[in-house]
Amino acid sequence: MEDQFWLMKSEPRVYSIDDLEEDGSAPWTGVRNYEARNTMRDGMRKGDRVLFYHSSTTPPGVAGVARVSREAYPDFTAFDESHDYFDPKSNPDAPRWYMVDVEFVEKFPRLIPLQELRDIPELSEMVLLNRMRLSVQPVRAHEFDLIVKLGRGGG
DNA sequence: GCCAACGTTGGC
DNA sequence: GCCAACGTTGGC
Numbered sequence: 753m754e755d756q757f758w759l760m761k762s763e764p765r766v767y768s769i770d771d772l773e774e775d776g777s778a779p780w781t782g783v784r785n786y787e788a789r790n791t792m793r794d795g796m797r798k799g800d801r802v803l804f805y806h807s808s809t810t811p812p813g814v815a816g817v818a819r820v821s822r823e824a825y826p827d828f829t830a831f832d833e834s835h836d837y838f839d840p841k842s843n844p845d846a847p848r849w850y851m852v853d854v855e856f857v858e859k860f861p862r863l864i865p866l867q868e869l870r871d872i873p874e875l876s877e878m879v880l881l882n883r884m885r886l887s888v889q890p891v892r893a894h895e896f897d898l899i900v901k902l903g904r905g906g907g
Numbered sequence: 908g909c910c911a912a913c914g915t916t917g918g919c
Numbered sequence: 920g921c922c923a924a925c926g927t928t929g930g931c
Contacts, residue, residue, distance in 0.1 A: 785915095883913095
């Protein structure tokens with residue numbers, strides 16, 4: 753299988769790349785959007801690399817890289833009535849929501865702001881820049897490579 | 908905190 | 920199955 757690349761958004765005040773570094777790996781709970789779910793369930797495979805994006809922060813941007821460490825399985829937070837992510841329409845016999853586990857790979861020495869990505873012609877077709885609200889999304893290989901180079905401080 | 912974009916729900 | 924109302928995301 754050819755390498756696949758993805759981008760996943762998280763609000764750093766909820767879960768940041770530093771949290772992932774500390775934890776080593778984590779289940780990507782709380783996705784409640786069908787397209788994002790389908791991407792995790794049907795697209796993501798163990799070993800795929802993921803751009804870790806910090807949203808709803810100043811500035812928003814790509815913070816580092818993670819890797820899929822476990823393929824899709826039911827999001828248990830949807831079953832837990834006491835949980836913020838509870839969804840009464842999901843249950844263990846017929847799970848509606850899925851998640852993958854991701855593991856920490858690297859934190860960039862600097863965050864790459866969204867605005868900087870917008871200014872790069874080679875990235876003009878990135879899903880991130882055209883589908884604002886999609887929280888789990890595909891990234892093309894050349895986009896991934898370029899962003900990683902930027903993040904590591906190269907040009 | 909505002910609000911535009913847009914995904915989801917539910918009445919019909 | 921359309922589409923208006925509603926709710927959420929997420930940049931600013």
